[in-house]
Amino acid sequence: MLDAITTFVDELRVAGLPVSLTEAIDATEALRHVELVDRAVFKEALAATLVKRREHRPAFDTVFDVWFSARRPLDAGLVGTEEALADDDGREVGDEELVTMLEQALETGDAALLRTVARSAVARFAGLEPGRALGSAYHLHRALRHLDAEGALARLLGASGDDGIGGLGPDGVIHHSSGLDRRLRADEYRANLERLQAEVEAEVRRRLVADRGADAVVRSVRRPLPEDVDFMHATGEEMVALRRTLQPLARRLAVRMARRRRHRHRGPLDFRSTVRHSLSYGGVPAEPRFRHRRPSKPELMVVADVSGSVAAFARFTLQFVHALSGQFSRVRSFVFVDGVDEVTRLFEGADDLAEAVRRVNTEADVIWADGHSDYGHALGDFLVRWGTEITARTTVVVLGDARNNYHPSEEWVLGAVSSRARHLWWLNPEPRSYWDTGDSIVSEYASHCDGVFECRNLRQLSRFVEHIG
Amino acid sequence: MGERFASTDAVRAGLGSVDYLTDQATAAVVFLADRLDKPVLVEGPAGTGKTELAKSVAAMSGSRLIRLQCYEGLDEAKALYEWNYRKQLLRIQAQAVSDAGGGSRGWGDLEGDIFSEEFLLARPLLEAIRSDEPTVLLVDEVDRVEVETEALLLEVLSDWQVSVPELGTVRATRIPLVFLTSNNTRDLSEALKRRCLYLHLDYPDPEREREIVLARVAGITEHLADQVARVVRTIRQMELGKPPSVSETLDWARTLLLLGAESIDAETAASTLHVLLKQRSDIAKAARELRAAATG
Numbered sequence: 001m002l003d004a005i006t007t008f009v010d011e012l013r014v015a016g017l018p019v020s021l022t023e024a025i026d027a028t029e030a031l032r033h034v035e036l037v038d039r040a041v042f043k044e045a046l047a048a049t050l051v052k053r054r055e056h057r058p059a060f061d062t063v064f065d066v067w068f069s070a071r072r073p074l075d076a077g078l079v080g081t082e083e084a085l086a087d088d089d090g091r092e093v094g095d096e097e098l099v100t101m102l103e104q105a106l107e108t109g110d111a112a113l114l115r116t117v118a119r120s121a122v123a124r125f126a127g128l129e130p131g132r133a134l135g136s137a138y139h140l141h142r143a144l145r146h147l148d149a150e151g152a153l154a155r156l157l158g159a160s161g162d163d164g165i166g167g168l169g170p171d172g173v174i175h176h177s178s179g180l181d182r183r184l185r186a187d188e189y190r191a192n193l194e195r196l197q198a199e200v201e202a203e204v205r206r207r208l209v210a211d212r213g214a215d216a217v218v219r220s221v222r223r224p225l226p227e228d229v230d231f232m233h234a235t236g237e238e239m240v241a242l243r244r245t246l247q248p249l250a251r252r253l254a255v256r257m258a259r260r261r262r263h264r265h266r267g268p269l270d271f272r273s274t275v276r277h278s279l280s281y282g283g284v285p286a287e288p289r290f291r292h293r294r295p296s297k298p299e300l301m302v303v304a305d306v307s308g309s310v311a312a313f314a315r316f317t318l319q320f321v322h323a324l325s326g327q328f329s330r331v332r333s334f335v336f337v338d339g340v341d342e343v344t345r346l347f348e349g350a351d352d353l354a355e356a357v358r359r360v361n362t363e364a365d366v367i368w369a370d371g372h373s374d375y376g377h378a379l380g381d382f383l384v385r386w387g388t389e390i391t392a393r394t395t396v397v398v399l400g401d402a403r404n405n406y407h408p409s410e411e412w413v414l415g416a417v418s419s420r421a422r423h424l425w426w427l428n429p430e431p432r433s434y435w436d437t438g439d440s441i442v443s444e445y446a447s448h449c450d451g452v453f454e455c456r457n458l459r460q461l462s463r464f465v466e467h468i469g
Numbered sequence: 470m471g472e473r474f475a476s477t478d479a480v481r482a483g484l485g486s487v488d489y490l491t492d493q494a495t496a497a498v499v500f501l502a503d504r505l506d507k508p509v510l511v512e513g514p515a516g517t518g519k520t521e522l523a524k525s526v527a528a529m530s531g532s533r534l535i536r537l538q539c540y541e542g543l544d545e546a547k548a549l550y551e552w553n554y555r556k557q558l559l560r561i562q563a564q565a566v567s568d569a570g571g572g573s574r575g576w577g578d579l580e581g582d583i584f585s586e587e588f589l590l591a592r593p594l595l596e597a598i599r600s601d602e603p604t605v606l607l608v609d610e611v612d613r614v615e616v617e618t619e620a621l622l623l624e625v626l627s628d629w630q631v632s633v634p635e636l637g638t639v640r641a642t643r644i645p646l647v648f649l650t651s652n653n654t655r656d657l658s659e660a661l662k663r664r665c666l667y668l669h670l671d672y673p674d675p676e677r678e679r680e681i682v683l684a685r686v687a688g689i690t691e692h693l694a695d696q697v698a699r700v701v702r703t704i705r706q707m708e709l710g711k712p713p714s715v716s717e718t719l720d721w722a723r724t725l726l727l728l729g730a731e732s733i734d735a736e737t738a739a740s741t742l743h744v745l746l747k748q749r750s751d752i753a754k755a756a757r758e759l760r761a762a763a764t765g
Contacts, residue, residue: 020663026505033504034477034497041477044497052662054512054653054669180735183762184699187706188675247710248653255654259541259615282558354708 002028008067011218012050015059016225019050039068055226055245065202066209066218098124102152102196109192118199121147122207139204147200149193157186227459231313231429239312242458243319243354249458250323253466257327267291297329298395298422298468303382305400306335306366307373313429314399315357317461321397322347322356324465329393334386335360336378339368342386373403375445376410383413390420395468397425398449402435402442409441414448424448427455427464473503473530473603473646488684489518489525490677498668499526508626508647510611510662513670515652516714520609522670523648527605532646535600536607537593539614545621549631551590557583584635594625595633597645604645611661612651619661622649627664675702678718686722696733697722704745704755713745721745735763 009024027049034045043064051060098120105113122139125146208217224230226245229238273289281287302321304314318333325331325347332344341364346356368377379398390396396417418424426449428435428442435442446452455461474480481496499522502509511519527534537548545551560583591599597606608622625631629641649665651657673681679698682689697718705712713721721744730737739756746752 018659020659022663026507026666030501030505033501038477040493041497044494045501047494048498048501048666048668052510052665052667057669179763180700180733180738180759183759184696184703187703188699191702252653252655259655281554 001031004067005031008046008063009050011063011067012060015063016228017051017056017059023050023052042068059225062205063218065205066214098147099152102147102149103156105196106149106152106156106189106192109188109195111195114192114196114199117147118196118203122200122203139208140201143200143204144197149196153189153193156189157182228457230456231316232310232456234312239316242316245458246316246320246323249462250320253462254324254327257324257466297327299391299393300328300331300468301334301386301390301394301396301421302331303334303336303340303379303396303398305337305373305375305378306360306364307337307371309373309403310399310401310429313455315360317399317427317455318343318347318360319354319357320461320465334382335364335366336382337366337368337371338374338377339366340378340382340385341365372405373400374407375400375402375404375441376408376413379413379417380410383416387416387420390417392420392422394421395423395425396421397427397468398445399427399429399455401428401430401440402426402445403439404441406439409444411441411444411448414445418448418450423450423468425450425464425468426452427461428452429455431456474500476500483529484522484525487525487528489521489529490673490680490684491522492673492677495522495668495670498666502666503646505666506629506644508649508665509668510657510665511648511650511668511670512653514672514712514714516716517670517672518715519648519650519670520607523605523607523650526646526648527607530603530605530646532603532605533600534605534607535593535597535645536609539608539610539612539618541613541615543614543618547592548594548618548621549592549625550595550633551592552584553588553590557588560588586636589633589636594622595631595639597647598625598629598631598639598641600645601642603643606645606647608647608649610652611649612654612657616658619658623660623664626661672705672712673715675699678702678715681715682719682722685719686726689722689726690731692732693725693730694722697725700733700738701745707755707758709746709751709754710748711746711751717745717747735759 005024005028009019009027012019027046030045030049031042034041036042046064047057047060051057098117101113101120102117104110105117121143125143205217226238226241229242234242267290270289270291274285274287277287277289278285300321302318304318306314314335318335321331321333331347332342333347334340334342343360343364346359346363366378368374368381398414414424426442426445430440432454434440442452453460453464455464474483477493477496477500480500481491481493484491484496484499498509501507511522513519524534526532561579564579593606597604611619611622626647629644630638632638649661672678675698678701679691679694682694682697683691686694701713701718701721721741724741724744725733725737728737728741739759742752742755742759746755
């Protein structure tokens with residue numbers, strides 16, 4: 001048992017979770033108090049002692065499923081025993097029967113039925129063969145594609161629209177289906193579909209573990225934690241997850257920055273207030289009071305390259321900075337490819353930052369000649385048009401990979417910007433080892449900047465923003 | 470080692486008996502917190518019942534609830550203990566008067582006198598440690614205090630003792646069950662997290678939310694409760710600035726009941742959205758989507 005826990009903790013650490021020794025001891029201690037056959041409680045006991053951040057929970061779940069699905073003694077009497085598996089395989093489910101079951105499962109959200117459908121789908125379609133070394137993602141996609149759950153979903157939605165089956169009314173009479181009801185049920189089916197996908201994924205994993213052992217599988221399903229996802233190579237799904245973490249993170253950063261600004265400098269002695277407070281101690285100034293300095297907020301200008309290669313990064317950063325706009329006296333944003341345009345107006349007064357970012361794509365006028373990045377021209381243009389508005393309180397941040405397509409660098413422009421601004425920072429979404437390779441000329445610009453930072457993931461980005469705030 | 474609860478199921482049933490409907494994860498963590506004598510750090514969006522959890526645990530186990538509401542600038546004097554300066558001053562002055570009247574006592578006596586229990590104002594943390602009866606300590610919104618104040622909590626929460634220099638160390642006779650809640654406005658220190666069990670409370674699924682509505686809103690029909698839960702789920706799925714919390718769901722259910730609605734159609738929902746959502750842009754967006762669903 002102890003062995004199982006220590007190797008499990010090791011695996012969590014490999015996955016990037018910061019598990020300390022005391023936490024591992026706590027976990028072992030906690031297990032003494034729970035029934036090990038109750039898988040759900042067992043899992044929660046481990047999670048409560050080992051995982052202290054919400055964002056890390058999915059990674060924990062994955063490792064847990066792989067690790068403890070193969071460990072029979074803990075698993076006895078639960079789903080996933082050999083007999084249960086044989087049962088499912090033994091009973092032939094016809095194609096049509098499976099489709100009906102699938103539709104039923106999506107409609108009712110019945111947990112057992114969802115699991116049965118997932119099982120038979122994996123058994124039939126996933127193409128799992130002993131010893132075939134393929135990633136779990138392959139099997140997952142295969143099973144889902146053949147199951148055609150999306151199709152079933154569409155059929156269900158279509159059907160409920162046509163023949164007007166409403167929900168049961170308070171008097172037990174079937175009521176007429178309304179549009180709202182349709183929308184509610186659509187959301188319900190979709191949630192059930194997500195559960196089905198999770199079941200299929202778990203089933204694929206379980207079978208892989210049975211075939212190859214936990215060690216091999218856990219390596220193949222390892223995924224980076226949200227804060228470590230690389231902006232440049234994020235999949236669509238990862239980008240959605242990232243955007244979801246943006247708002248809470250921005251709020252957290254804002255609180256921290258505001259707090260630090262308030263506490264950084266204590267002002268001079270406030271004589272009046274000190275005397276007033278001394279009255280409650282019989283005239284002894286026991287509690288000296290100080291004036292607070294008025295905090296000065298920096299003004300921020302973000303100049304972002306939005307050409308294809310770094311667009312995702314630029315958009316994300318713009319959104320992030322504007323979510324934090326309360327922490328700066330003003331945030332102005334500019335985007336460029338080979339021409340430059342100001343897009344601040346799209347963000348100001350926008351209720352929805354994501355919407356504003358979408359508008360940047362369509363409305364900003366950033367093409368000057370051919371639509372390939374030209375830092376020299378774009379930055380020069382920026383200096384001519386907005387240079388006079390850069391003051392000693394302005395912090396300028398340039399976002400881009402400095403891949404200039406062999407155009408002239410015009411690096412003196414940044415020198416001029418730097419001499420006017422309070423600070424000039426450069427964020428590069430490329431790994432440091434790629435800098436100055438090929439057409440990247442980041443070090444030419446770097447000589448005029450106060451600092452150039454590698455900014456590949458959320459962790460680095462938030463560290464930078466806190467630094468300048 | 471605490472023995473308040475027999476099993477996780479007992480915790481769940483107990484919480485259910487005080488109308489706090491919970492899931493297995495929550496019950497398991499509460500159960501373990503008792504057995505391991507560890508504080509529980511409860512995080513999650515606003516209005517998912519974090520504070521209510523502590524209150525309900527206190528109610529079900531018949532414990533006394535001591536609450537420490539955290540805020541920026543909370544210090545030792547407000548969290549742990551404080552000497553009652555004014556009373557001490559009066560005591561010294563009274564002594565001076567009686568000295569003038571002929572009686573005479575040394576400073577040593579006086580000092581022993583003014584730094585005694587009588588002049589000590591126990592604040593929530595000390596109060597919880599000293600308590601003889603079973604106690605639940607709720608440290609609410611712990612993310613609001615400064616990092617330095619967190620260190621203060623550490624001593625109390627890991628060793629269950631408070632040192633008062635003039636009196637010595639006060640040890641807990643009975644270890645309280647501690648809940649720390651956080652709205653996640655900042656990251657808590659690793660040291661604090663390490664000492665706690667972690668529980669993330671999320672929005673409940675529609676089935677459980679329906680049960681909650683039925684339990685908490687008197688006189689609501691099952692049909693309406695079911696619809697409320699489902700509409701709220703749909704609204705939470707829209708990308709909103711602040712999704713509706715459980716308490717707002719309850720308010721909404723009560724509103725609908727007062728308005729005499731028997732079932733919800735898009736128009737009723739859209740026109741009462743301001744009970745559920747508190748941001749103008751959210752209300753506009755949700756109303757638009759609900760009306761579109763009705764006509765589309």
